Amino acid sequence: MYVVAPFEPTRAGLIGTLSHLGDIRIVGDAASLEEMACNSDFRDAQVVLVDAEALRDGRMPEVYGLLGTAIPSLKVVILGMPADAREIDIEEVLSYMELAAVGFFLKDGPITSLRHALHLVADGFSVCDAKLTKRIATSLLEHAGRRYRAGELSEREDEILRMVAEGMSNKEIALALIVSENTVKAHVSHIMTKLDVDRRTGLVKYAFTAGIATPGAFGKS
Numbered sequence: 001m002y003v004v005a006p007f008e009p010t011r012a013g014l015i016g017t018l019s020h021l022g023d024i025r026i027v028g029d030a031a032s033l034e035e036m037a038c039n040s041d042f043r044d045a046q047v048v049l050v051d052a053e054a055l056r057d058g059r060m061p062e063v064y065g066l067l068g069t070a071i072p073s074l075k076v077v078i079l080g081m082p083a084d085a086r087e088i089d090i091e092e093v094l095s096y097m098e099l100a101a102v103g104f105f106l107k108d109g110p111i112t113s114l115r116h117a118l119h120l121v122a123d124g125f126s127v128c129d130a131k132l133t134k135r136i137a138t139s140l141l142e143h144a145g146r147r148y149r150a151g152e153l154s155e156r157e158d159e160i161l162r163m164v165a166e167g168m169s170n171k172e173i174a175l176a177l178i179v180s181e182n183t184v185k186a187h188v189s190h191i192m193t194k195l196d197v198d199r200r201t202g203l204v205k206y207a208f209t210a211g212i213a214t215p216g217a218f219g220k221s
Contacts, residue, residue: 001118002042003029005051014049014079021115046122052080075121077103079114082131103127153191158212160187165204165213 001024005011011029018024027044030036032054042048055078078084103121105114106129117127153161163173170188174181192198195206207213 001026002036002045002048004031004033004036004048004054005029006031006053007051010051010053014051017111018049018115018118021111024115024118046075047118048074048076049118050076050078052078052084055080055084075101075124077105077114077118077121077127079105079107080132081107101126104132105129106132153194157187157191157194160184161191161203161207162213164188164200165207 001018003011003014003018003026005014008031011031015026015029019026028036028039028041030039030042033050036042036048101121101124103117103126105117105127109129120127159177160173163176168176170181170184174184177184188200188203191203195203197203197206204213
């Protein structure tokens, strides 16, 4: 297992506690996901345990998407508090879907339950503490409700819509945004649902009508 936590005492505590369980081997640790990605030792881990404090950087969902694309077998368990679940939005969930398996677990939960969760994720199952499941679901429903009622797109969705209107393919958009093509496909599908259109031509028409893009302002060479 690989441990990611921004504070050294937290990392040391997790490593010490988990090492004493006997059936979990720690292959390395890092202060952030970006630092982890720069080291090759994490590739030897079946599971990456991430303290939610390491997710405060707004780029972390994109890092997850990149890691999930580069390493299809990557499995992650996020260790946090109930408040962390309320901060998860739809963009992050789309990125988590790039991972082979993901778990959400409370910091104040029993170590035996965390041990069980780590083994389940290692075997390819996605797990979530019951309390967090409810909070995540509530958060996502509230987020979706606000978006649909307001008829708004997020900044990332506006950006992708503009690129679609420019005639860029999903692959080209993924390269430009440094995310996976599957993530772009998921975003495009979500935008279509929000705008109630079923074709990319409908997205282009909306982009021009809403002033997100201007006809004739761009062209492909």
